[in-house]
Amino acid sequence: MRYLTRMTAASLWLVCAVGMAAIPDDPLESPQWDSMVAKHLGEDAEIVFDDRVRVLSAGYAEDAMETPVMVEAPDLPDVESVVVFADLNPITKILEYYPERAAPTLSFRFKIQQATPVRAAMRTADGVWHVGGMWIEAAGGGCTAPSVAAGSPIWESRLGEISGKAWARGPERERLRFRVVHPMDTGLAAGIPVFHITDVTLATPAGETLARLKPFEPVSENPVISVNLRYRGPVALSGRDNNGNRFAATLPAPAAP
Template sequence: MRSAILMTVALLCLGVVSPMRAAYAASPAIPSEASADATSADPLRSPRWGDMQKLFFAGQPVVFDARVRVSGPDIAEDSLNVPISVDASGLPNVQEVLVFADFNPILGVLRFFPTAAKPSLGLRLKLQQSSPVRAAARTADGVWHVGGLWVTATGGGCTAPSTGSGSAEWQERLNEVSARIFPRIDGGSRLRLRIIHPMDTGLAPGVPVFHIEELRLADEAGAELMRIQPYEPVAENPLFTVDLPARSGSSGRIHTSGRDNNGNLIDAWVTP
């Protein structure tokens, strides 16, 4: 364990691995007594929950909360493309939401900051094996509220190369945006957004890390509606579903902007 930690620190100093990857590499294979206690408190009874708490929420208040709803399949048909919906709209004053998977080699899936949008997001992710998929919503008082579900997966989603990386077409269509805005019965709107990108994790032999780093949604006046920070486990050609209240985005165009880790820009307008 000591040697693993020393190796991880060295890699971090060299910039070879990200903190998300390093945390996984340095984590103990056998749960400690402290993590065993954490497991008993965890509704999903994951032996990795203690490690997740130390990595993402060290020194911060955390509660399990049914108001953070995570929906998805009990059994994933495709480990490369697992549909997940997160809804923390039952909580007041949500500042940010973190989505992560306990048993993925890259733990963090994405963060999003609702700003003027509702604190809910539909997405698709990769799973390396069966794992709890969780969402943690931080409210204005600094408390993290955690919900989640177990997803059974055949595995290999994070270490397989994307299909797009083997095609010449993605180079011509890289960061191409397609989207639609739908009215909701409450007077708001729903945005469904798809971006062409291979989202390679860097874990497939000979295929470097290549993923979208940031995505920003804004109204016609430039006011931010939501900001999304995808990590490597987001599925290829990311598909996001965002709910917008009536006062921000139910009419008028939405500007989508962002970049990937190679500096390629995303810039598109979505018209109702």
């Protein structure tokens, strides 16, 4: 019986070991890399570090509440989803992006708490995660500071206000930049509950989805996000936040180049 028990335990270990993909060594040498894989990509995920996936930002965050970053992989085909995360932030996931009729390129601003690797992981149609990233130095405090809106008596009247502009990039291409008025509170500032946008959908006026985003708490207040669409024309933008508030607007087509 003891022999069978030992065999069973060994067999289970072998099954688990075979079922788990090897985690590649982290070129950024983050102490949290293995936990980031488990949390955001999955322990059985196939992962490769890929120079085609680029995270572009200044090496130092001058404003911890508004750190600009761009992620892109123009030469990586068949990208189905993008996850952006910061290993050492108290809330690590920054956003998810699903570029259905868009390029795997977007830019935005986020809150940074301390020096941290910031990464973009892009999953292609074959299920492989392609990862790129960089270290950003920071004095810190961005995630635990209250939003400007938290101290303003008029922000509620503008909640969900949308503005945007598009630029033509070819017959069936446009670059779209949009802004949504929202405090994007992380819940980490004393006395201020978490309050953030959870979903944004970009679609044609006929309802065909162009791209979807899931912003998380670290995205900066009044988020400004830019995407490259494989489409040219008016864009219907809709979204909601974690309190059930909904917002929508139609952004005009770009002018002819």
